[in-house]
Amino acid sequence: MPASDFDMNEIHWLMDMFNTVDVGLVVLDRNYRVCVWNGFMENHSGLLPSAVKDKDVFDLFPSIDEAWFKSKSEPVFVLKNRSFTIWEQQPYIFRFKNYRPITGKADYMYQNATFIPLTTVTGEVAHICVIIYDVTDEAMNKLELEKVNKTLEKMSRTDSLTKLANRGYWEQSLRTEFKRLQRSHGSSSLLMFDIDFFKRINDAYGHSGGDEAIRHISDLLQKTLRETDVAGRYGGEEFAVTLVDTDAEGAKVFAERLRSLIENSVIYYDDKEIKLTVSLGIACCDDNFEKYEQWIEAADIALYHSKENGRNVVTVYDPSMAH
DSSP states (O other), X not given: XXXXXXXXXXXXXXXXXXHHSSSEEEEEETTOBEEEEOHHHHHHHOOOHHHHTTSBHHHHOTTSOHHHHHHHHHHHHHHOOOEEEOTTTOSOSSOOBOXXXXXXXXXXXXXXXXXXXXXXXXXXEEEEEEEEEEXXXXXXXXXXXXXXXXXXXXXXXXXXXXXXXXXXXXXXXXXXXXXXXXXXXXXXXXXXXXXXXHHHXXXXXXXXXXXHHHXXXXXXXXXXXXXXXXXXXXXXXXXEEEETTOOHHHHHHHHHHHHHHHHTXXXXXXXEEEOOOEEEEEEEOOTTOSSHHHHHHHHHHHHXXXXXXXXXXXXXXXXXXXX
């Protein structure tokens, strides 16, 4: 075979590989004009090589973040080093629709990319080649896994009946707040309350009626909470709320509003009306507390005081109550 025929075959093979390889190959000049556009890019963009040649890539694809793209490509031109991007940093460079049925949940193709310097015979970099890899399957698998993990994490710290924080998670958050207050000497309050005569509700309406009462209280509590407050189901019919950056007076205003809201609400269960009240205890964090458990104990003592003094009232802890 003549050498010229062999060279032509080589060129044919290279061009065939260039257009059928399952990655995008784009060559850009120093002014970011398109010089080369392979079959992958044509198939996914719907643009022929003749339609993009010598055109500004940012004009062709306005969705490209020009500043970000240049921050990746300029060092390749100047330093002659390769550069890489991954979909976690930027989901895509070229916004191509996702066509794979397996990853149908994705609206567009997730992409990794490699920027390669192309040197001239004099050693200058006049062009760069951008290689685009379709990593949609990998990205969707990772995103789905992260979504599942977040759901499991939320479930692990949420009380299933009330959708409030469970005791473990709430207590952990209180411990964190207690440590913060030890450093800052700020003012936060702990509110604990439970449903008055809850046993009577269970006896009259069964446990499902009792569950409905607990859910009702939880719904009203969530409507009253501020963004920084952390509410949890402490156990049974008892609830706890960490009122961040709130002194005793502010906590009392919050507690009275909640108490009144619950007292004036009605539950309809099995065509019957159920009226509820709650007793509430408040303890402001004290510098004398050495452990967060003492804070809980103080709020619990105040709650007990409310029950001893007629129920459906708010009591603020005073050290004299402990004696």
